[in-house]
Amino acid sequence: MNLSIKNLLVLLACCGTLLLAGCKGKSTTNNYNIKVTVSGLVGGGVVLQDNLADNLAITGNGVFTFASQLSSNSTYSVTMLTSPSLPAQSCTLANATGTVASSDVTNITLTCVAPEFAYVASSGGSSVATYIINATNGALSSAGPSVTTGNSPVAFAMDPTGRFAFVANSTDKSISSYLGNLTTGLLVSAGPAVLLSNAPNALAVDPLSKFLLVTAGNSIVSYTFNANGVLSSAGTATTGNAPSGIAVISNSSNEYAYVTNGTDNTISGYSVNAAGVLTSLGVVAATGNKPSAISAAPNGAYVYVTNSTDGTISSYPVTATGTLGVATTVASGGNAPVSIAVSASGKIAYVANSTSNNVAAFSISAAGALSSIGTATTGNTPSSVSVDPSGAFVYVVNSTDNNISVYQLTATGALPATVTVLSVGSTPVSVVTAVK
Known part of the structure; x- marks a missing residue:
């Protein structure tokens, strides 16, 4: 089948576009977990938030992870929405704010004083x-x-x-x-x-x-x-x-x-x-x-x-x-x-x-x-x-x-x-x- 020069040029242009797209590959974004290590907690009812949302209930001592992940270069700010009760305790957050790098955030701590x-x-x-x-x-x-x-x-x-x-x-x-x-x-x-x-x-x-x-x-x-x-x-x-x-x-x-x-x-x-x-x-x-x-x-x-x-x-x-x-x-x-x-x-x-x-x-x-x-x-x-x-x-x-x-x-x-x-x-x- 004979192709006109015009049609041939169009075909070559389309193939080039497809090849170029294939070379670039897909663009991906990595998301990471925000984790909090809790120690010294005796009371109950503690709830943490990240960026004033994403409530995280703390049920004891150990490592807890927020449900929502954050991408690289995103900022995080962990705060305590509700404090311990029965008994009441004084608790302190450390390393609670920062910027996500290229891995999970694992250095946030919540330390509670014994009642x-x-x-x-x-x-x-x-x-x-x-x-x-x-x-x-x-x-x-x-x-x-x-x-x-x-x-x-x-x-x-x-x-x-x-x-x-x-x-x-x-x-x-x-x-x-x-x-x-x-x-x-x-x-x-x-x-x-x-x-x-x-x-x-x-x-x-x-x-x-x-x-x-x-x-x-x-x-x-x-x-x-x-x-x-x-x-x-x-x-x-x-x-x-x-x-x-x-x-x-x-x-x-x-x-x-x-x-x-x-x-x-x-x-x-x-x-x-x-x-x-x-x-x-x-x-x-x-x-x-x-x-x-x-x-x-x-x-x-x-x-x-x-x-x-x-x-x-x-x-x-x-x-x-x-x-x-x-x-x-x-x-x-x-x-x-x-x-x-x-x-x-x-x-x-x-x-x-x-x-x-x-x-x-x-x-x-x-x-x-x-x-x-x-x-x-x-x-x-x-x-x-x-x-x-x-x-x-x-x-x-x-x-x-x-x-x-x-x-x-x-x-x-x-x-x-x-x-x-x-x-x-x-x-x-x-x-x-x-x-x-």
Whole structure:
């Protein structure tokens, strides 16, 4: 078949166009994932967004990926639409904004701080209330219903894990046991109360969560507890007269307990084995007049005692055998000190002075010496002080006012000029803070 020159040129042009298109190939665009690594989350309800859209529900710890992918050179901005609840937590996003390169974005992190709780035992209400601590300003909010105790609770203690809690009931001459919910912080009864021969006045759990010690009458009673919080007696030992406070330390491979004797002006010491059995060390130190509270440094190197009548605090070094060295004593910053709490860092101590209605702060040197760094006003008749595990907040219950004073500490641990107050149950006698 003959083709005209014109038609031939058209045909050649079309073929050239097709060949050129084939040489160029297809144009493609690569899309990449935006991933977030989550850690420390206990609460629920967290939702993240990318570029204010593409909601991503976070259901726990691990790596989570947004549904929508982004192409190279696209920008991303991850934000938190809703924060954790039950319990509330403070969470921080890192590396949350940037530009997509040529691979998945994998360096975004969401890190949450473990929730902290405050527990307030009220003697008049025969109850313990649980509060959630706001990680930003220390404010307290109710975690839920209070639990009932025996009649006239006088002391509250919780083990370091936050799993087990105990209350000394004065009128009933009993110890109530509770299990702490590690998510909500709320307490539930671990069973019937354990009866004592005399009214209890102080209790403490050892740092290794092996046993509970209780003073009642002129004796100290030791209990072990199982995974359900049920107490089993491990024996008793004699104290001095009118025991008023207990501190327990873990020193190397040994554990030691110390009891202040209110009318003898002494401290009794005990070694405690893994089964909770007490062996008396006798009187290990003299105190000032009417010693009341006793607290230990977190590393077990020192114990601190408030001397109520003298208005002083004594610091004692702990020896390798559990005996106490020579005390150094300073003024408590007020009158009738009745409670002392040492920060988790071991560098700051706080003392509640019950008749001068104030709380005092002290720095602690490497040698265990106390130096005043100021005071702050409390309500009427402060009876118990606690510093939260992060060392950022101090709480004082005021028995006459039926409230709790909340202090947001300075960077140096000093008390602020302003304080917030929250009403609590009738005649609060003890406050303890814990991290789950």
